[in-house]
Amino acid sequence: MPTYVAEVRDSQGKAKKEKVVAGTIHLARDVLRQKYPSVQNIKESQSFDLASFDMSALEIALSKVTVKDKAVFSRQFAAMVNAGVALVRCLGVLSEQCSNARLKKALVAINAEVQQGTSLSEAMRKHPDCFDNLYISMVQAGEVGGVLDEVLNRLAKILEDIARLQNQVKGAMAYPTVVGILAVIVFIAMTVFLIPIFAGIFKNLGGELPALTQFMMLCSDVLRSWRILIPICTIIATTFAYKQYYKTPVGRLTMDRFFLQMPILGDLNQKSAVARFCRIFGTLTRSGVPILNSLEIVASTAGNQVIENAINAARADIQQGGMLSLAIEKEKVFPPLAVQMISIGEETGELDGMMMKVADFYEDEVEQAVKALTSVLEPLMMVGLAGMVAVILLSMYLPMFAVFEKLG
Numbered sequence: 001m002p003t004y005v006a007e008v009r010d011s012q013g014k015a016k017k018e019k020v021v022a023g024t025i026h027l028a029r030d031v032l033r034q035k036y037p038s039v040q041n042i043k044e045s046q047s048f049d050l051a052s053f054d055m056s057a058l059e060i061a062l063s064k065v066t067v068k069d070k071a072v073f074s075r076q077f078a079a080m081v082n083a084g085v086a087l088v089r090c091l092g093v094l095s096e097q098c099s100n101a102r103l104k105k106a107l108v109a110i111n112a113e114v115q116q117g118t119s120l121s122e123a124m125r126k127h128p129d130c131f132d133n134l135y136i137s138m139v140q141a142g143e144v145g146g147v148l149d150e151v152l153n154r155l156a157k158i159l160e161d162i163a164r165l166q167n168q169v170k171g172a173m174a175y176p177t178v179v180g181i182l183a184v185i186v187f188i189a190m191t192v193f194l195i196p197i198f199a200g201i202f203k204n205l206g207g208e209l210p211a212l213t214q215f216m217m218l219c220s221d222v223l224r225s226w227r228i229l230i231p232i233c234t235i236i237a238t239t240f241a242y243k244q245y246y247k248t249p250v251g252r253l254t255m256d257r258f259f260l261q262m263p264i265l266g267d268l269n270q271k272s273a274v275a276r277f278c279r280i281f282g283t284l285t286r287s288g289v290p291i292l293n294s295l296e297i298v299a300s301t302a303g304n305q306v307i308e309n310a311i312n313a314a315r316a317d318i319q320q321g322g323m324l325s326l327a328i329e330k331e332k333v334f335p336p337l338a339v340q341m342i343s344i345g346e347e348t349g350e351l352d353g354m355m356m357k358v359a360d361f362y363e364d365e366v367e368q369a370v371k372a373l374t375s376v377l378e379p380l381m382m383v384g385l386a387g388m389v390a391v392i393l394l395s396m397y398l399p400m401f402a403v404f405e406k407l408g
Contacts, residue, residue: 004028006042008035027112034092034111063102065130067166071159073103078152088115106130119143134158134280134297141288154283161279161363165272168367172374179381183388188223190392195220198396209399216395249305256305260333268369273307274338275362282355292319307333324351338362 004025008018018036022028025042032039073094080090088111095107106127113123121140124131131139135155142151199217202209209217222228245251260266277298284294292315299311314327325343328334338358345354 004042004044006032007040008032009038010036022108022112026116027109030112030115031108034088063100065100065103065106067159067163069100069103070131070135071156071163073098074152074156074159078149078156081152082149087120103130120148132301134284134301137289137293137297138284138287141284145288147287151287154287158279158283161359162276165275165363165366168370172370172377175374176377176381179385183381183385186385187388187392190389191216191220192223194392194396196224198399202399210395212391212395213399216392253305253309256307260304260306264373268366268373269304270333270335271362271365271369273302273304274334275359275366277302277307277311277334278338278342278355278362279359282352282359285355286352291324310334 003019003021005017005019006029007015009015018032020028020031022031025044029039029042032042076094077090080093081087085093091107091111091114095104095111098104098107106129110120110123110127113126114120119140121136121143124136124139138151138155139148142148145151195216199220202213202217246255259269262269280301281294281298284297285291289297295311295315295318299308299315302308302311310328310331310333313331314324317327317330318324323343323346325339325346328342329336329339341354341358341361342351345351348354
């Protein structure tokens, strides 16, 4: 976007020049008027500031709007709207204090659009890298119903729950990941540096080397020669092929079905998906979004093609006059307990409340499963690391035992 320069005066009447990046000169003037009472002689800058441009563009390109960023923004936005602060003022303040470069840029543009008369949801729709369909639909429902602050609070709650669940999974995998990396480093270091030293000693001693020692010496030779490129290139090619395959409809459906059928992790993936579905669907319907629209939004945020197809099929059944619980049960993707609780919610007319209870139940289930998985992985990783070191040491000392027996 072009850079504009204008002569401005602050609240104390001091004149200075100010730069702003905006899509048009009108948007640039609107942005400057939020900060300065007087804006004059605004024009597009003809100079090119390489350092500032590159750093700004690089910062935006490298930054990513996380779930936590959106949760914090939603909570602050809701508090300001609830306090009666004007929408434009809210966006201006939040854009100034935003630490994420990509989100900050989006908020500045959204603020300018809102000042021109565009609705908040429509302005957000132009920034899909920051706000997804779920966020935009709920904001739109809040605008129509006049309960924007309440909807933003619900959005913040959803995003905080999602962020908490993600942090639990990341925290559970942190220890095994560190131990795994440490195991690889130890294996490579001992194989590359220790094995060659002992190999020279073994050659001088003569005799037949044990099979384990021969295998470790072969590994050492591979790691210290060009042949190490073969497994590296194989891993890279396999990863690239997997990513390309997963981008295809058949590949994504096949792999997502496999992820749901994996031992232990498959059950965890299913419970996590059910919790996310119920939480988002319940919040959308409670915020006034129609059921069919809610199902469409939830399907797009499912994160698993099998579950997305099941939700879309259920949505088609409901369009024909069916019930949600019967449609979901027919797809055989959700656990029977979730289906029964959803059915009770439909019968009692408290579907959104029952959805929230199902979400709470399965989020607790996921939390307990993650803790159990971590408690099992930690000792297994330690045993694996100790076993690997023991194998390397044994491969080095077995020939020595053979020599001692000959000398004895």
